[in-house]
Structures are given as C-alpha cells and as structure tokens.
Amino acid sequence: MKFLNSVLALGVATTIAACSESGASTAETxxxxxxxxxxxxxxxxxxxxQSRLQQASQRQIDNTPGAAKNIILFVGDGMGISTVxxxxxLAGQQQGRTGEEYQLSFEQMPFAGLIKTYNTNQQTSDSAGTASALMTGVKTKAGVLNVDETxxxxxxxxxxxxxxxxALDLAELHGKRTGIIxxxxxxxxxPASTYAKVPERGWEYQAPEGCRDIAAxxxxxxxxxxxxVILGGGRRAFIPQSVTDLEGEKGKRTDGRNLVQEWKNRYGAAATYIEDEKGFKAVDAAKTxxxxGLFQPSHMRYESDRENDKAxxxxxxEMTAKGLELVQKGEDGYFMLVxxxxxxxxxxxxxxxxxxxDAVEFAKAVQVAMDNTSTEDTLIIVTADHSHAFTMAGYPTRGNPILGKVIGNDEHGAPQDAPQLAADGKPYTTLGYANGAGFADLGDETNSDARRDAPAHSGRVDLTEIDTTKPGFYQESLVPTGSETHGGEDVGIWARGPGSHLLTGTNEQNYVFHVMVRSGGLLD
Structure with missing residues (x-):
C-alpha cells in the first residue's frame, strides 16, 4: 500500500510540474x-x-387538491402498448404519411406513465377486475364488479x-353531473364498473334471488x-322477452320488467330515451x-361496420361530444367515463x-374532449384496462402498410421489391397474435364477429395472393385457441389537467382512483 501511495503521489507531482512548465492547465491543453x-x-x-424540450420546460403543474372541477376517464378496452x-x-398512413412519426391525440398530453394490470387472483387480468380497480381504488378478483377481494x-x-x-358514486354525492359512454x-x-356491485359480471339482466342484476x-x-348521460349498446338487458325492439330483436329479461319504461317514469319529461341515429341527432341538450341511448341489442357496431346498422x-x-354538452350544464362539474x-x-x-x-376512433373521441375542455379545471386521463397477446414484429421498412406483409430493406437500406419470406418459404405480416383462432380471409367483411363460430386455424398459411390489409383478414396466431386472450404486460396511461403529473412512473392500476379523487376533491 505504501508503494502504491508513493507511485500515485509521484504521478500527481509530475502532472503539476508539467502544467507549471508549460504555463497552461490540463483543462486548457x-x-x-x-x-x-x-x-x-x-x-x-x-x-x-428542441421544440418539444422547450414546450416541456414551460409546463405549469397544478398540485392543488380539488383543482379538477371535472374528470373524464377514457378507457381503451384492450388497448395495450402494441395496439397504441x-x-x-395506421392513423398516420390513413393521412398519407409513413405513419411512424404520427401521434394520436392522447399521445400529445404532457404526462404519461405505466399501469400494472394484474387481478388479485390472476396474472393476466379480465376487464371486470381491472375496471373495478380503476373505479374503487382497490384491486379485486377477476370477474367481479366493485366487491372486495374476499x-x-x-x-x-x-x-x-x-x-x-x-369514483362515480362520489361524484354523484358531490352533486356533480355524471355520464357513461x-x-x-x-x-x-x-361501463358497469361505474355503478354496479356484483360478484359476477355476467349478471347483466338476471341474478340469483336476493341480488340485483346490473341493468336493474x-x-x-x-x-x-x-x-x-348513458350512451352505448345493451338494449336487450333492459326489456323483457315479450318486447321486440325497433331492429326486430327481443329482450332478454325473464322477470317481465321493462327497465326503459321504469327509467322514463323515474325522470319524467326532462328525460329522453333514444335507440337510433335519427333520435340521437334530434336530442336538444338545452331541453334534456x-x-x-341504447343503440344495439348487444354491443354497438365496429367503427368500420357502423354504416351497416339497420337503424x-x-x-x-359523436357520443362523446353529445355527452359533454349534457354534463357541462352542471355548475358543480362532472365525472364521465368513455x-x-x-x-x-x-x-x-x-x-x-x-x-x-376502433382505436383510431377512440383517439378521435379523446380529441373531442381535449378540444372542448380547459386544462385549468378538467383532468383527462386515457388508459387501458389490460393488453392483448398482440405483436408487431419483423423488420418492415419505414412506411410499410401496418396491416401488410413485411417488406424489408436490402443491404443498402433501401426497400426491397417483394415481401420477406420466413424460414418456411412463406411471407408473413407485421402484426400477429401469440394465440387465438388464427388465419381467416373474409375479404371485405367489416364485422369481426362473422367468424366467431368457425374452428381455430392452426399452422401457417401461404399469404402470397392474399390482401392482408382487407377488413376481413384475420392474422395468424402461434397457439390455436377459440379466442385470442388478454395480455399481462403493463399498459400506458396519459393525462392532462390538474393532477395529471401524479400519473407518471409505473403504478398499480388502483392508484388511478386515488389521483382522480384527490384531484377532484371527491373525498372530504
């Protein structure tokens, strides 16, 4: 050790001497x-x-509890990171761009983070347990709505x-207007996670004796x-089997109750019930x-299939815009889930x-909210309940159609003339699924449910002559299952408005409730 110290001392002395002799410091030379x-x-x-850095450095953070008079929670069901x-x-390419550089509306929000989505009893979650976590501040089991994990x-x-x-319960108790879309x-x-408390998410229109179904x-x-404001699908849960709706579908209720009529009786002349686009366009927010609005017996149409709806x-x-018109009438603010x-x-x-x-349309709905609210008094949160076993892979050249086959670059970095071939000699798509029903080619079919009862297709397919960008193309999957499953990885969360900075980092899903409640002053 004495020898080492002597060597170090000699080195330091030599360096100092050299600097002195040259008349310059080490830093100067x-x-x-x-x-x-x-x-x-x-x-x-x-x-x-540089421009984005300048904008970020000028952000003002409102950390005052209760500063958010209004709260809008957007949930893209199944909208994992790969989906975003x-x-x-896709949205960028629809506008004639290469696409990769594009930003969806919510991606332009100033704060973002990650959310962990597991249920208390499942590594990969279901929508009921995750939605309950978002809405109540505690995690619970898969398949239940707003009851605790015991x-x-x-x-x-x-x-x-x-x-x-x-959170919606609390908003109601604070006199705020509320909406679910x-x-x-x-x-x-x-949507049921905002109001229902049931140990079985399937009790939409009937429940065991002693319990109430979700619609009731x-x-x-x-x-x-x-x-x-209540806008969506699911008309069948509100009308009895003896009633046929305007699209020729019978209700599902076996107790004989007509909940639509009960709702109208409860709220009287100031309440409006609608079932179709004509009725929707006729709604006068000032008088309502x-x-x-219940627009389908079951789920509403996919966005690409909407023009095929009978009524x-x-x-x-559009529903988001109408919902905002109605909830913004209140002096005490509002809470809305979309x-x-x-x-x-x-x-x-x-x-x-x-x-x-549908994800692109979801982003448009977020843009409507951003355009019609103020960052000073409205907290907007955009997230997902869970992800999916959905992948984006291969090495496609920039601007390659996201729904297309993989076309890579040559050794000079220029796009190749033909799709790349896998080890089996067949082309493959950029997008795929780790599991699911697998390949199907239904051409221009815009309703994804059209192949619901078809058997799962296992193995690879020669896609050479198939247009994979068509609405009716179903991607190949690795593991053949009757239905593709959720994914277990974290999902993104984006936010703007009072309290939005609290959502940065990686947090548990139930944390979102606590941010909403604090920012909105929903618990005294």
Missing part, C-alpha cells in the same frame, strides 16, 4: 469536444426535439356484504340523482336533463383491422 455539425443542427429530428403503436401508424366469484350473499364505492353494452364490465342497478341507482348509430366521438369497448373485441377475434380502426 485538453482537446475540446467537437461542436455539432450544421447538418445535425438542421435535422428536422433535432429541431423537433400500430393504431398510431368475495368469491358468484357469491351473492358475500357480494352484498362487501360492496365498494366508486361505451361502444360495448352499457351493462358490460367497464343502473335504473334504480340511489347515489345522488342517478347518472345523467337525462339521456339514455343507424352514432360514433364514439370506453372504446370494441378494440378489445376486434383483438379477441384476431382481427387487427377492426381493433386498430
């Missing part, structure tokens, strides 16, 4: 780092990044003994004065206090076209 080249500084990538990426590219799925008695209060059935897991809980809701129905962005429910269903079918098309 060191070669200066090269300056940025003109080409580097003039690059659009460089300039765009692919939807971004309740066994389907246990009616235990469910009655262990209900959980939701979804392209799925309004009694489906995510909506109409009989006793928090505040009930939800002000309560609005119930016509509004888009998610779900892109059919993103999830497109994925379950193994049909990326509809999953992504």
């Amino acid at each position: 060191r070669t200066a780092p090269p300056a940025l080249s003109t080409d580097q500084r003039n690059s659009t990538w460089y300039r765009d990044a 990426t692919a939807a971004r590219i 309740v066994a799925r389907g246990d009616c008695k235990a469910g009655l003994e262990h209900p959980l209060t939701t 979804s392209t799925a059935r309004i009694t489906h897991a995510t 809980q909506l109409v009989e809701m006793d928090r505040g004065d009930g939800i002000d 206090d309560k609005l119930l 016509g129905e509004p888009s998610l962005s 779900e892109g429910g059919r993103i999830d269903h497109g994925h379950h079918a193994g049909n990326a076209y509809n999953a992504l098309t």
Whole structure:
C-alpha cells in the first residue's frame, strides 16, 4: 500500500510540474469536444426535439387538491402498448404519411406513465377486475364488479356484504353531473364498473334471488340523482322477452320488467330515451336533463361496420361530444367515463383491422374532449384496462402498410421489391397474435364477429395472393385457441389537467382512483 501511495503521489507531482512548465492547465491543453455539425443542427429530428424540450420546460403543474372541477376517464378496452403503436401508424398512413412519426391525440398530453394490470387472483387480468380497480381504488378478483377481494366469484350473499364505492358514486354525492359512454353494452364490465356491485359480471339482466342484476342497478341507482348521460349498446338487458325492439330483436329479461319504461317514469319529461341515429341527432341538450341511448341489442357496431346498422348509430366521438354538452350544464362539474369497448373485441377475434380502426376512433373521441375542455379545471386521463397477446414484429421498412406483409430493406437500406419470406418459404405480416383462432380471409367483411363460430386455424398459411390489409383478414396466431386472450404486460396511461403529473412512473392500476379523487376533491 505504501508503494502504491508513493507511485500515485509521484504521478500527481509530475502532472503539476508539467502544467507549471508549460504555463497552461490540463483543462486548457485538453482537446475540446467537437461542436455539432450544421447538418445535425438542421435535422428536422433535432429541431423537433428542441421544440418539444422547450414546450416541456414551460409546463405549469397544478398540485392543488380539488383543482379538477371535472374528470373524464377514457378507457381503451384492450388497448395495450402494441395496439397504441400500430393504431398510431395506421392513423398516420390513413393521412398519407409513413405513419411512424404520427401521434394520436392522447399521445400529445404532457404526462404519461405505466399501469400494472394484474387481478388479485390472476396474472393476466379480465376487464371486470381491472375496471373495478380503476373505479374503487382497490384491486379485486377477476370477474367481479366493485366487491372486495374476499368475495368469491358468484357469491351473492358475500357480494352484498362487501360492496365498494366508486369514483362515480362520489361524484354523484358531490352533486356533480355524471355520464357513461361505451361502444360495448352499457351493462358490460367497464361501463358497469361505474355503478354496479356484483360478484359476477355476467349478471347483466338476471341474478340469483336476493341480488340485483346490473341493468336493474343502473335504473334504480340511489347515489345522488342517478347518472345523467348513458350512451352505448345493451338494449336487450333492459326489456323483457315479450318486447321486440325497433331492429326486430327481443329482450332478454325473464322477470317481465321493462327497465326503459321504469327509467322514463323515474325522470319524467326532462328525460329522453333514444335507440337510433335519427333520435340521437334530434336530442336538444338545452331541453334534456337525462339521456339514455341504447343503440344495439348487444354491443354497438365496429367503427368500420357502423354504416351497416339497420337503424343507424352514432360514433364514439359523436357520443362523446353529445355527452359533454349534457354534463357541462352542471355548475358543480362532472365525472364521465368513455370506453372504446370494441378494440378489445376486434383483438379477441384476431382481427387487427377492426381493433386498430376502433382505436383510431377512440383517439378521435379523446380529441373531442381535449378540444372542448380547459386544462385549468378538467383532468383527462386515457388508459387501458389490460393488453392483448398482440405483436408487431419483423423488420418492415419505414412506411410499410401496418396491416401488410413485411417488406424489408436490402443491404443498402433501401426497400426491397417483394415481401420477406420466413424460414418456411412463406411471407408473413407485421402484426400477429401469440394465440387465438388464427388465419381467416373474409375479404371485405367489416364485422369481426362473422367468424366467431368457425374452428381455430392452426399452422401457417401461404399469404402470397392474399390482401392482408382487407377488413376481413384475420392474422395468424402461434397457439390455436377459440379466442385470442388478454395480455399481462403493463399498459400506458396519459393525462392532462390538474393532477395529471401524479400519473407518471409505473403504478398499480388502483392508484388511478386515488389521483382522480384527490384531484377532484371527491373525498372530504
């Protein structure tokens, strides 16, 4: 050790002496780092990044509890990170761009993070348990809605003994106006998580003796004065089997109750019930206090399939605009949940076209909210309940159609003339699924549910002569299963408005409730 110290001391002394002899410091004689080249500084990538940095440095953060007079929670059902990426590219390509550089509306929000989605009893979650976490602040089991994790799925008695209060409940108790909007059935897991308390998500229109079904809980809701805006699908859960709706479909209720009529009786002349696009367009927000719109017996149409609806129905962005008109009438603010429910269903079918098309429409709905609210008093949160076993892979050249076959680059980095071939000699698509029903080619079919009862297709297919960008193309899957499953990885979360900075980092899903409640002052 003495020898080492002597060597170090000698080195330091020699360095000092050298500096003294030259009359310059070590720092002065060191070669200066090269300056940025003109080409580097003039690059659009460089300039765009500098512009974004400048914008980010000027952000003002409102950390005041209760500063958010209004809260809008957007849930893209099944909208995992790979879905967001692919939807971004599709949206950009629909506008004539390469796509990769495009940003969806919510991706332009100032704060973002990740959310962990597991249920208390499942590594890969279901929508009921995840939606309950978002709405109540605690995690629970898969398959249950707003009852705590001690309740066994389907246990009616235990469910009655262990209900959980939701963010929408709190908003109602604070006199705020409330709304739920979804392209799925309004009694489906995510929208139902705002109001229902059941140990079985399947009890949409009937429940065991002693418990109430989900539709009945909506109409009989006793928090505040009930939800002000309800727009979505699921008409069959509100009418009895003896009643036929305007599209020729019979109801599902076996108890003989007509909940639509009960809802109208409860709210009287200031309430409007609608079933089709014509009725939707005729709604006068100024004259309407309560609005119930049930546009399909089951789920609403996929966005690409909407024009095929018999009676016509509004888009998610149109429903969002109408919902905002109605909830913004209140002086005490509002809470609204908006779900892109059919993103999830497109994925379950193994049909990326509809999953992504609905995701693009979901982003348009978010844009409507961004355009019609203020960052000073409205907290907007965009997230997903879970992901899907959906992949984006291969090495396609930039701008390659996201729904197309993989066309790569040659050794010089230029696009090749033909699709790349896998080891089996067949072309393959950029998008695929780890499991699911696998390949099908239904051409121009826009309804993903069209192949629901078809057997799963295992193995690879020669896609050489198949147009994989068509609405009716179903991607290949690795593991053949009757339906593609959810994915277990984290999902993204984006936010703007008071309290939005609290959602950065990686958090548990139930944390979102706590941010909404704090930012909105929903718990005194």
